[in-house]
Amino acid sequence: MIFSKKANTDSYSYWVRLASSFALFAAFCMILVKIWAWYRTDSAAMLASLTDSFFDVAASVINFFVIRYALMPADDDHRFGHGKAESLAGLAQAAFIFGSALLLVLHSVDRLKNPIPLQQPMLAVYATLFTVVMTLALVGVQRMAIRRTRSVAIRADSLHYQSDLLMNLAVLLALWLSTQGYLSMDAWFAIGIALYLMWGAKGIVQESANALMDKELPESFSEQIMALATAHPKVHGVHDIRTRQAGRTIFIQFHLELDDNLRLLEAHDITVWVENKVKDAIPEAEVLIHQDPVSVTAESPGSAA
Template structure:
């Protein structure tokens, strides 16, 4: 990955995580005030969810900065997998907040109560909707430029918060019209949506931690780039994985038996540069094989 690309990645993940943390803290303060003034159960549920959000955002704030640290003696492949650990933690927080929301909502369905001064809860919720819209916009902008799995997890539960806040507004209005149980049913629906989204983030994080092969399109693109050099006879054993922002690529080049070492090295460097130009966030490791010892069964990608 080029220095410019790294700088952009670091800038966007730091900007998104810092803004998210500040915005979440402001929402907690406003919701705490609204709950204290109204004694509203639905506002308490929203406040509880916001506390989970801040905890998750704090994880991102520190873990993303750790993941951006350069390789060292103990972590020669970098610290990128810390980002996937953050994504896994995000998934757990989302599940936890969803379960808590369901339990609270069931209690609300059993014992529905009228709200005190609901207009204060409305004002606090409108403020939360506005802040969440701004926050999600910043996160989406950062995700488009970084594809960060931790930011995806953070953005998911804030998008869910946006739906929850809108549902809170609707529940407040319905409660004022005499439908006291509606806030509970809305909250349960949102909690189920949260769980479904958390499942996707959790699976994606686990796939990265387990070094799952990247989509087949990457291998096809790598083979096309390599075969564009007429001095290369074939390519096999293409392997790919991702750790944070870095994509690790390995493959074997099939070269002429009679090449000098310096010539084989020159071809390898040119192929590596070609791959890096097309996949700038990649680290490429290439092994050279004489064409005469390349066995067909070792070459499932090239087919030669």
């Protein structure tokens, strides 16, 4: 489902601000711990985790500011609001992910050619366990925010930290295998993590691009709008439904088929009734309705809903 019926502007703002702020705090804590652990152990897998955290910090900083910009109300220069800034942030984060993954592959290939025994591997284990606990807490907050807001930017940011959970478990396994004499496993795990990140970034790019290109929302969404509009006994039909989403705002346009002989005031009242019905079901909707005489609609080919 693209939207949340219980969402409202205040709760949307609260949850995306909370998630983005906590992500920034958690990322800085984890990166400091990982720098220390990598410096003491010289582990490729730990460097993989550290590199990803560097880009997570950059992505979280972008989210912190972009989300606040996206929450700004519409103004004279942006009549449809600033919601698409979230999708731009998603593309930027995907670029960060691809970049970090490529760097990991290059470093790991070099480590495969020149394997090096780890120094003080238990320090890396303790650092990784710390980041697992911190990441679990952050992902929990982000999931609550996503359920209440469906924010593309928060969803993209959450992907980083969900991959961190798998990454940290992989780092723990790589550290253990390295202490057992399998030095190359440290680098192989880093390469596997990089490929996983690239795959995840693909989904972020697709979702962000769909929003920026105003892709139509699912057919079930249009069917719901039609059912809401035709619930009024004097509405003969609905056609030309158009939908798109930018940030939290869902833009809806459609034509309402009304009796030819209705007075303008009555047609207006029916239209307002339909608009309010749609907004009650979809609180974040911006609705634009055009009234058509039913006789004109019947004469026009391809006017069916």
